[in-house]
Amino acid sequence: MPELPEVETIRRQLSQEIVGRKLNGKKIAGVRRRAKILIIDFIDGSSLIFHLKLTGQLIFNGERSSYTRRIFKFDDGSQMVFNDMRKFGWWKEVKKTKSIEENFGPEALDINLKNFKILLRKRPNAKIKPLLMDQKFIAGIGNIYSDEILFASGVQPIRQVKTLSEKEVERIWRNTKKILQEAIKYHGTSERSYVDAYGRKGNYLSHLKAYQREGKKCLRCRTTIKRIKLGSRSAHFCPKCQR
DNA sequence: CAATCGTCCTGCGGGC
DNA sequence: TGCCCGCAGGACGATT
Numbered sequence: 404m405p406e407l408p409e410v411e412t413i414r415r416q417l418s419q420e421i422v423g424r425k426l427n428g429k430k431i432a433g434v435r436r437r438a439k440i441l442i443i444d445f446i447d448g449s450s451l452i453f454h455l456k457l458t459g460q461l462i463f464n465g466e467r468s469s470y471t472r473r474i475f476k477f478d479d480g481s482q483m484v485f486n487d488m489r490k491f492g493w494w495k496e497v498k499k500t501k502s503i504e505e506n507f508g509p510e511a512l513d514i515n516l517k518n519f520k521i522l523l524r525k526r527p528n529a530k531i532k533p534l535l536m537d538q539k540f541i542a543g544i545g546n547i548y549s550d551e552i553l554f555a556s557g558v559q560p561i562r563q564v565k566t567l568s569e570k571e572v573e574r575i576w577r578n579t580k581k582i583l584q585e586a587i588k589y590h591g592t593s594e595r596s597y598v599d600a601y602g603r604k605g606n607y608l609s610h611l612k613a614y615q616r617e618g619k620k621c622l623r624c625r626t627t628i629k630r631i632k633l634g635s636r637s638a639h640f641c642p643k644c645q646r
Numbered sequence: 647c648a649a650t651c652g653t654c655c656t657g658c659g660g661g662c
Numbered sequence: 663t664g665c666c667c668g669c670a671g672g673a674c675g676a677t678t
Contacts, residue, residue, distance in 0.1 A: 404671060439672075456672050458656085489655045491672070528648080538673075546671065595657095595670080635651070636671065 405455040407511060407543030408586035409597050409605065410439050413461055416600035417441075417483070420463045425478035426451070438507040438542035442500055450500050451475075453485070458596045459492030461485055465602055488596055507542040511579050514541065519576045523564050531567065531575070532560035532638050543583065547592055547614045550639045552578045554613035559645045560638035561631070585610070613639040 405413075418434040421443070425431070429445040436442065441461065443451040453461060460470075465484035467474065473494065475483040485494060497503065509518065522541065526534055534540055535549040544552070553560050555578040558571050567575075591597060591605030594615065598604055612622050617630035621641040630639050 406672095454672080456654095457670080487655095488657075489671090491654065526648090530649095533649090536672090634649085637669095 404457050404545055404547060404594065405439060405459060405591075405597055406545035406548050407436075407439060407583055408548070408607070409591035409599075410436050410441055410455065410543075411587050412590045412605065413455075413600045414441055417443075417461065417463060420481070420600070421477065421483065424481065426475055428478075437500070437504045437510070438538050439545070440503070444500075449496065449498050451494065451496050452500065452503065453494045454492055455487070456489070456491035456493075458488040459485065460487070460596065460598055460602075461600060462598065462602045463600045507538050508540045509542065511541050511543040512583055514576075516573065516576050520572060523567070523572060527563070527565035529564050530560065530633065531558060531562050531564060533634050533636075534564065535575075535579075536636075544579070546636055547594065547611070548582060548586065550614040551582050551611060554640060554645060555582060557645050559642075560633055560640055613641065615639065 414434050414436045421431050422433055423431060429447055429449070432444045432446045434441065434443050439454065441453040455461070462484045464481055467484065468486055470486040470488045471484055472487050473485045526540065532549050532553060535544045535552065536546065550560070552575060556571060556574040558567065558575060586592060586607045589605060589607040589610065590599050592607040592611065593604035594608055613628060616628045617639055619628050620626070621628055621644055624641065624643050626641050626643040628639055629642050630637050
């Protein structure tokens, strides 16, 4: 599922290819990301924004497939294909992105420890995993990386924020940065249909330590990884390493 | 205000 | 073998 690392991978690659080109006569000034949204800015101040949701793909010079919803053609003959098997994804032309951007909490990669602690204090009763996935709270983390962050931090997904020690909060903050950055380095996780802007799979899947490892042995202590339902989502964790 | 649940959609895998 | 059912999850809206 495209989360922050996947969208960021696509953003970096697309930026290399399309900045300076024209789309519908409008010159592209830059490509940004906010939360899991990809934003193509034009020099006239307007933007074209995308949300890939679960199965969206944006492929530079990709070819039409049965899942292609739209092809964006650039002035030099190159193109960008938007595929989406499940049809949850969307794109939109907007004059301003401000009202969209302000719906999100701080970027997961940008927030400092002090502000992360302040943020957590506002939600003492929330369970940590759903909170990390709440885009209004903190932006960019989804089901895969919340499991990975909490595994690395030794914290169970159901833990209430107010029960977290200072050290646990610091570990969660540090591992959020570490894991997201590592996943970007490997061009994301291709668990299902995710591919990057060149149609290639990401390589972080083999680095996952919790997500989708139910029934397998914990890579740290050999205990069997558990899966529980939290809200309507699945959470994977090691009952021994994570407390 | 916060937490939970249903909803959108389609491919896939388990079970009979 | 083939069919049916349920599951997967981002984010929004309705409900409690």
